[in-house]
Amino acid sequence: xxxHEQERNPVLKVRNLRVYYETPKGDVLAVDGIDFNLYEGxxxxxxxxxxxxxxxxxxxxxxxxxxPGRIVDGEVMLEGENLLGLPDKELRAMxxxxxxxxxxxxxxxxxxxxxxxxxxxxxxxxxxxxxxxxRLKPRILELLSLVGLPGRVYELYPHELSGGMKQRVCIAxxxxxNPTVIVADESTSAxxxxxxxxxxxxxxxxxxxxxxxxxxxxxxxxxxxxMVDRIAVMYAGKIVEIAPVKDMFTDPKHPYSELLIDxxxxxxxxxPLKITEGITHDPRNPPPGCIFQLRCPFVxxxxxxxxxxxxxxxxxxxxxxxxxxxxxDGSYIDVRDVxxxx
Amino acid sequence: MTTTNTSPDKMVVLPTQxxxxxxxxxxxxxxxxxxxxxxxxxxxxxxxxxxxxxxxRLFWDTNLAFTATSPLNLPPxxxxxxxxxxGTWEHPLGTENSGRDMLALIIVGAPNSFLIGVIxxxxxxxxxxxxGFSAGxxxxxxxxxxxIISDVTITIPTLMVLIVIQSVLKQIELSTMALxxxxxxxxxxxxxxxxxxxxxxxxxYVKMARLSGASTFSIMFREIMPNLIPYLFASFIxxxxxxxxxxxxxxxxxxxxxxxxxxxxxxxxxxxxxALLRNMWWWWGFPTLLxxxxxxxxxxxxxxxDEIANPRLRQSSQ
Amino acid sequence: xxxxxxxxxxxxxxxxxxxIWIAATVIWLxxxxxxxxPITAMVGRMIxxxxxxxxxxxxIEGWRERFxxxxxxxxxxxxxxxxxxxxxxxxxxxxxxxxVSQIVGQALPWTLGLLLLATSITFLLGNFLGALMAWRxxxxxxxLLIPVGMVxxxxxxxxxxxxxxxxxxxxxxxxxxxxxxGRGMKPGLTLEFIGSVIHHGTLPALAIVIVSFGYWALGMxxxxxxxxxxxxxxxxxxxxxxxxxxLYRYMVRNAILPQITAFxxxxxxxxxxxxxxxxxxxxxxxxxxxxxxxxxxxxxxIQGTSFFLIVLTxxxxxxxxxxxxxxxxxxxxxxx
Numbered sequence: 001x002x003x004h005e006q007e008r009n010p011v012l013k014v015r016n017l018r019v020y021y022e023t024p025k026g027d028v029l030a031v032d033g034i035d036f037n038l039y040e041g042x043x044x045x046x047x048x049x050x051x052x053x054x055x056x057x058x059x060x061x062x063x064x065x066x067x068p069g070r071i072v073d074g075e076v077m078l079e080g081e082n083l084l085g086l087p088d089k090e091l092r093a094m095x096x097x098x099x100x101x102x103x104x105x106x107x108x109x110x111x112x113x114x115x116x117x118x119x120x121x122x123x124x125x126x127x128x129x130x131x132x133x134x135r136l137k138p139r140i141l142e143l144l145s146l147v148g149l150p151g152r153v154y155e156l157y158p159h160e161l162s163g164g165m166k167q168r169v170c171i172a173x174x175x176x177x178n179p180t181v182i183v184a185d186e187s188t189s190a191x192x193x194x195x196x197x198x199x200x201x202x203x204x205x206x207x208x209x210x211x212x213x214x215x216x217x218x219x220x221x222x223x224x225x226x227m228v229d230r231i232a233v234m235y236a237g238k239i240v241e242i243a244p245v246k247d248m249f250t251d252p253k254h255p256y257s258e259l260l261i262d263x264x265x266x267x268x269x270x271x272p273l274k275i276t277e278g279i280t281h282d283p284r285n286p287p288p289g290c291i292f293q294l295r296c297p298f299v300x301x302x303x304x305x306x307x308x309x310x311x312x313x314x315x316x317x318x319x320x321x322x323x324x325x326x327x328x329d330g331s332y333i334d335v336r337d338v339x340x341x342x
Numbered sequence: 343m344t345t346t347n348t349s350p351d352k353m354v355v356l357p358t359q360x361x362x363x364x365x366x367x368x369x370x371x372x373x374x375x376x377x378x379x380x381x382x383x384x385x386x387x388x389x390x391x392x393x394x395x396x397x398x399r400l401f402w403d404t405n406l407a408f409t410a411t412s413p414l415n416l417p418p419x420x421x422x423x424x425x426x427x428x429g430t431w432e433h434p435l436g437t438e439n440s441g442r443d444m445l446a447l448i449i450v451g452a453p454n455s456f457l458i459g460v461i462x463x464x465x466x467x468x469x470x471x472x473x474g475f476s477a478g479x480x481x482x483x484x485x486x487x488x489x490i491i492s493d494v495t496i497t498i499p500t501l502m503v504l505i506v507i508q509s510v511l512k513q514i515e516l517s518t519m520a521l522x523x524x525x526x527x528x529x530x531x532x533x534x535x536x537x538x539x540x541x542x543x544x545x546x547y548v549k550m551a552r553l554s555g556a557s558t559f560s561i562m563f564r565e566i567m568p569n570l571i572p573y574l575f576a577s578f579i580x581x582x583x584x585x586x587x588x589x590x591x592x593x594x595x596x597x598x599x600x601x602x603x604x605x606x607x608x609x610x611x612x613x614x615x616x617a618l619l620r621n622m623w624w625w626w627g628f629p630t631l632l633x634x635x636x637x638x639x640x641x642x643x644x645x646x647x648d649e650i651a652n653p654r655l656r657q658s659s660q
Numbered sequence: 661x662x663x664x665x666x667x668x669x670x671x672x673x674x675x676x677x678x679x680i681w682i683a684a685t686v687i688w689l690x691x692x693x694x695x696x697x698p699i700t701a702m703v704g705r706m707i708x709x710x711x712x713x714x715x716x717x718x719x720i721e722g723w724r725e726r727f728x729x730x731x732x733x734x735x736x737x738x739x740x741x742x743x744x745x746x747x748x749x750x751x752x753x754x755x756x757x758x759x760v761s762q763i764v765g766q767a768l769p770w771t772l773g774l775l776l777l778a779t780s781i782t783f784l785l786g787n788f789l790g791a792l793m794a795w796r797x798x799x800x801x802x803x804l805l806i807p808v809g810m811v812x813x814x815x816x817x818x819x820x821x822x823x824x825x826x827x828x829x830x831x832x833x834x835x836x837x838x839x840x841x842g843r844g845m846k847p848g849l850t851l852e853f854i855g856s857v858i859h860h861g862t863l864p865a866l867a868i869v870i871v872s873f874g875y876w877a878l879g880m881x882x883x884x885x886x887x888x889x890x891x892x893x894x895x896x897x898x899x900x901x902x903x904x905x906x907l908y909r910y911m912v913r914n915a916i917l918p919q920i921t922a923f924x925x926x927x928x929x930x931x932x933x934x935x936x937x938x939x940x941x942x943x944x945x946x947x948x949x950x951x952x953x954x955x956x957x958x959x960x961x962i963q964g965t966s967f968f969l970i971v972l973t974x975x976x977x978x979x980x981x982x983x984x985x986x987x988x989x990x991x992x993x994x995x996x
Contacts, residue, residue, distance in 0.1 A: 064898055095900025103898075108891035112990060113913050122909075123899045157989045170895075494679045496925055497977050501932035502966035503686060509954055509962050510691050584929075587816050591936055594818060595954055609822070613940070618822075618830055619837070627826075630819050641814035 011180050011213050012038035012061070017074035019053075019060040022067070026284040030056040030069065032237035032291075035310065038181060043207060043214040045228035045245070047221060047260070051283075053237040054217045055104070058185045061215070062101055063091060079180060097127050100174040102203075104186040106166040110158035117154045120173050127177055143172040146209065147202050164195035168202055175206055184216045188223065200227060221264045225249060230316075233257045236283065236291045239310070243317040253319040255296050290322065298323055298336060381646025387639030388456075391632065395453035398445075406433075406443035407450045407603045414441050418624050436624035439615045442603070444628050451605040452632055454516060455586050459640075461520035462585030463578050466527025471574075473528065474535025475566075478543060489536070492529040500526040501591050508597035516599045519592065523585045530584075531577050538573060542566050572651035579644040583637065590633060605629040664985050676978045681741075683970040687963055688740050692733075749964035754956035760964035763949060768968070770840050771945030774861060775934055778868040786873035787919055790880025791912050794888065806881060809874025817933035821867040821940040828863060835863045838942035864941045868934055879922065883915035890914075917988050924980040928973050935969070 019031040030053045038044050046054045059065045061076050063083055076083040078098055083091065103109040111119055120140050125131055141151055147168040158166060167187060174182050184203065188196045204227060207214060216228055224231060225245055232242040233256060241254040252258045265271075281287055281294050290296070290303040300322060308320045313332045326332045406412055416437040419429040429436060435444035477488040500523070507522060508514060542565075551565050592598050593606025594613070612618075612626035743749070749760035789805055792798050812820070829835045841847070842856040887893065888911065896910045938947025946965050953961035985991040 062898055064894065092900045095898060097900070101895065101898040103891065103895050105891055109895045111892045111896070111910055111914070113917075113988065114909070122901060122905070126899070126901045126905070159990050173899075490675065490678070493675060494682055497679050497928055497974050498683055498970050499928040499932045499973050501935060502969050503683070505950065505954070506687050506962060506966050507690055509957070509959060510693075583814075587929075588932075590816060591818065591932065594936065595939065595951060597954065618826055621830070623826065626822060630822055634815055634819055637814040637816065637819075638811055641810070645810070 008039040010037040011040050011079055012215075013075070013077040014038075014061060015075040015077070017057065017060050017076065018072040019056050019065055019069055020072050021056075021069045023284070028283045029237050029286060030283070031060055032286070033074075034234070034237075034239045036232055036239060036242055038213050038215060040213055041211050042229040043216055043227060045224040045231040046215060046217045046234060047219060047224055047231060048234035049219065052234045054234050055185055057234070058101075058183050058215065058217050062099060062183055064101075093127070095127075096123055096179060097177050098180045100177070100179040100182045102167075102170050102174045102182060102184040102187045105190045106170045106187075107163060107190065109170060110166060112158055114157075115154075116156055116158065116161070116169050120169075120176055123173060124176055139176075140172075143176055144169075146175070146206060147172045148198070148205075162195075163191055164198055167191065167195075167199050171199070171202055171206060175210060175212065178210060179212060182212050182214045184214060186218050187216075189218065189220070196223070203227065221260060233260060236281070236286065238291055238320070240292065240321070241317070241319045243314075243319075247314065247317050251314075253313055253317065253324060254292075254321050255298055255323070256292050290320075300335070378646040378649055380642045380649065384639050384642030384644070384646055387635060388643065391452050391636055391639065392456060395449055395456075398449035402445060402449055404446055404450050406446035409440040409442055412437045412441045412443045415439060415622065417622070418444075421624075423622065424620060435628050436622075438608070438622070438625045439611065439617075442608075444624060447603050447608050448605070448628055448632055450603045451608060451629065452636070454602060454604050455589065455606075455633070455636065456582075458516060458520045458523065458589045459582035459586040461517060462523040462527050462589075463581035465521060465524035466581050466585070467531045467574070467578055469524070469528040470531025470577075471535055474532040475539055477532065477536045478539025485536075488532065492532045495526060496529040496533075498526075500588050504588060504592055505595065505597060508592060513601070514597070514599050516602055516604075519589060519599060520585070523588045526588070527581050527585055530581060531574075534573060534577050535570065538570055539566060542569065572647060576644055576647035576651055579640055579647060583640045583644065586636070586640070605633050664982060668985065668991075669982065672978055672981045676974050679974045680971055683974075684741065684744055684967060685737075687967055688737060691959065744967065747968075749967070750960045752953075752958055752961050754953070754958040754961070760960050763961055764946070764964055764968050767944060767946050767949045767965075770943065771934070771938065771947070772972075774864055774868075774938070774943065774945060775931065777861065778865045778934065779930065781865065782869045782872040783876060783919075783923060785869065786876025787880040787916060789873065790877040790882075791884055791907070791915070793877075793881040794884035794911060795907065806874065806877045809877050811874070812870050813872065813874040815871050816936070817868050817871045818936040818940060820871045821864065821937045824863050824867050824870075825940060836860050840944040860941075860943070864934075864937050864943050867937045867940075868930070871933075872930070875926075876919065876923075879919055880915060883918060884911055887911050887915045917984075920980065920984055920987075924977045927976050927980075931969055931973050 014037075015035050016033050017031055017035075018029070018033055020027040021030050032053075034057060036044070046057065048054050056065075056069065059069070060071055060074070061083075063071075063076075063086075065071055071084060074084065078094070081094075083094075083099075086094070110116070114122075117137070117140050120143060121136050124136065124139070125133075137154070141154060144151065144153055149165060149168055149172065153161065153165065153169070158169075161169065167190075170187070174184075187203070188199050191199060200223060203214075206212070216224070218224055228245055230242060230244050231248045232239050233248075233254065234240070235256050241248070241252065241257045243253070243257075248257060249261055252261050262271075279294055281291070287293055287304070288307075289305050290299075290308050293299045293303045296303065302322050306322075308322045310318050310320045311324060311326045311332075312318050313324050313326060323335045324332050325335065412433055413427075414437060415423055415425070416427060416433050417423045417429040418434060418436045419431050421436075422428050433443050433445065435448065437443050438447075473488050473492070477485040503526070504522060508519075511518075547565060551560075589598065589604075590606040593604045594609050596607075596610045596614070598604050598607045598610070600607075606629075608629045609626050612622070612629075615625075617623075617625040747761045747764075749764075752758045752760055752763055755763070786809070789802070789809070792802060793806065825837065829837045836842075836859065840857065840860050841853060842860070845853055845856055847853060893906075893910060896906050934945075935947040935950060937943070938945040939951045942948055946969060950962060950965050952958070953965065
């Protein structure tokens with residue numbers, strides 16, 4: 001990938017984002033301080049198991065958190081502006097123009113009483129003042145063809161479309177205003193494998209054509225590998241590792257990432273199924289120190305006391321783990337190598 | 343050197359931002375669905391009225407509900423009627439044109455209205471349950487037939503047909519009227535049960551029951567019925583309300599039972615004697631008030647049961 | 661917008677005619693279940709009640725001829741059906757030889773007018789109020805209206821009518837006590853007449869509206885809450901659309917659909933209630949006609965008015981059924 005060599009320009013900077021959910025017995029720390037950059041033109045994958053907070057993180061970035069959730073802290077800098085501080089009117093003006101969403105479950109994400117064309121048209125009309133309506137139809141038809149949908153879809157209602165078609169309508173809608181960032185929240189999770197492939201290819205094609213930066217959320221590691229440039233792994237509300245996709249798959253650093261990669265069945269060899277030991281913690285009361293301590297096969301005493309900081313272990317590969325000690329000159333040691341592999 | 347994670351560590355409570363006190367209050371321990379405010383208020387009102395009727399009989403002479411037992415047109419105590427006669431405590435709610443005592447009329451009339459509601463709703467629900475289950479479970483032609491008939495019956499305004507029927511019959515008994523009303527009370531429960539059965543029929547636990555060889559009958563009663571109980575209660579109250587409404591409608595038109603005092607019938611006589619114009623407000627006022635209370639109580643109870651049956655209705659937007 | 665398939669149209673039409681046929685048959689059967697000649701029985705009852713009936717012989721003969729009461733039952737039935745298709749219910753027993761259809765025809769416009777007025781106000785007001793509850797900017801006072809409205813819903817319209825009549829017409833004298841327009845006024849399109857009609861119609865309409873709007877408000881509020889939780893609302897918010905546009909096109913437009921279906925079901929009760937309200941206010945619609953007929957034991961008129969009101973209800977339901985697919989695109993493509 002030649003993007004590493006480019007002078008990279010972060011279009012989205014997320015710092016210390018915290019999103020908590022109120023419950024009768026205390027706050028659930030769904031997203032508990034995540035930091036990452038999204039660079040121009042790249043696709044960042046956000047993966048983790050169910051309940052790790054990745055969808056909540058997406059909502060936090062999109063400023064779509066609804067009660068009982070609330071954004072407690074953090075910054076979301078989109079092209080230099082902090083979204084968290086924006087007044088409603090400006091936020092609304094910026095929506096879709098700069099930041100779009102491809103939702104999970106397009107089954108119900110389209111208004112059942114509106115034609116497909118109207119639903120794409122209304123977002124164009126809402127943001128582009130005095131748009132010439134005569135130009136609407138050709139523009140929408142072009143969008144539909146970009147995602148591989150036939151022109152007749154223009155006149156149809158959502159219930160007349162299949163799941164894959166609906167998802168592609170959502171993709172067409174998302175790119176309509178040529179946004180800077182698109183968040184795709186598990187956009188292929190609700191589809192069967194065949195349709196998944198079509199939709200995934202559509203997204204790739206769209207990405208190539210428009211050069212848009214994307215955050216892709218999902219839990220299918222195999223699919224992620226084919227679609228993203230970098231992967232961020234989340235566990236229990238925190239990001240534990242961010243790395244370019246190739247490094248993540250060949251040399252995952254964080255123990256959790258290792259387990260995740262290992263869990264992808266291989267076509268080439270037969271491996272016994274690896275079961276992760278340990279228990280998960282109560283999301284309302286995370287333990288002090290590293291949040292993965294209860295399930296980590298390599299947990300040490302220091303893990304139970306101090307939360308590990310995010311360190312750049314290799315160029316562009318950041319890990320939050322006490323196993324790695326980075327020296328000033330940029331080299332690092334893996335504690336397991338020193339003490340001896342168990 | 344490996345450390346395992348099989349022994350759970352002690353949890354340390356981190357200081358988190360405590361949620362606001364107002365939202366904490368919503369989830370207190372007393373939030374069981376059956377302690378619904380509406381339900382309790384509604385049932386209290388209904389019970390109060392029933393008690394009035396039951397206990398009232400013990401303390402008040404119900405014969406006074408018949409004509410020519412009391413002085414005519416007396417207002418309640420403290421008021422004076424157009425003739426200058428003052429009310430007495432012998433007739434605390436006044437009397438009417440034919441010498442009937444208002445309190446006695448209410449004591450006898452109120453339970454009568456409830457009786458009609460119970461009979462009509464009971465019969466209607468029974469028929470409705472049978473038809474609803476048949477339609478939902480058997481499906482096919484039976485379902486089509488039942489559905490069409492219930493659609494037709496619901497469309498037809500009950501009162502109209504009842505008026506036609508009642509005007510042909512010379513006299514009508516309370517129970518007969520209740521049964522006639524029941525003729526129109528069955529479509530609602532039928533539709534309700536049918537809809538519920540249809541949706542539950544495809545659910546996992548019913549399919550499991552079928553797979554394990556349970557008979558249709560036992561599936562109906564052991565699997566589906568228990569889940570329908572809150573709906574059935576709400577439906578019963580709703581049907582009773584509708585039945586009492588129909589009965590009151592007929593009575594106020596003069597088509598109600600003649601031999602027993604009814605609240606609606608009292609209003610009929612009041613209107614017929616221009617009680618409104620003669621400012622004999624106690625004559626039509628007390629039955630009207632009591633009926634209003636009755637309906638409010640029934641409505642609250644109905645809403646209460648609705649909230650129990652459908653948790654989404656509970657305070658979801660407060 | 662979606663369209664209607666021929667199959668759908670024919671099915672709804674078939675149910676309409678089925679309803680009317682069943683109603684007509686029931687109305688025909690009822691007097692015949694009593695022993696003896698229905699007409700003589702009716703007239704006999706009238707005599708019993710009122711003393712004597714003029715032309716009783718003429719009445720009986722006229723009916724006999726008209727309805728072929730001397731013919732065997734099936735023939736009578738067919739003749740009856742033939743007659744009512746032409747809205748011929750024979751002659752009024754109390755006002756012989758005035759045909760029933762004439763009496764009904766005179767009262768019909770008043771009932772229709774009141775019905776349209778009261779129903780549209782109720783539906784619009786109720787649903788508007790319910791939708792308003794979904795908007796955060798609603799003042800607290802408006803929010804109180806729903807519980808208050810709900811309490812009123814428990815009352816039958818006739819009781820509301822009595823209260824309103826007593827308080828606003830009798831005690832306060834703001835409105836007239838009875839009638840559909842001023843006594844002695846000539847009906848016509850004069851301002852005076854129209855004003856009088858409005859003046860007389862306010863309390864009856866109010867009686868109906870007060871006891872119905874709460875139900876719609878509560879239902880609409882519930883539907884708005886349900887719709888708000890839907891996925892497409894989520895996406896609508898993400899799209900950064902104008903909030904009022906979202907409220908209307910995404911929320912109300914979807915929430916109102918079940919309300920319309922529910923409305924069709926309540927029409928029967930609504931019309932029954934209106935009949936009673938007209939009775940209380942001596943409004944010149946069907947309500948008064950029916951009541952007078954009951955008083956006079958004028959069975960022909962009772963039959964005719966009841967049947968006509970049933971037709972009216974069935975027709976209204978049919979219209980709603982046919983209009984609904986035009987606004988809900990999911991329905992038109994249903995096979996059954």
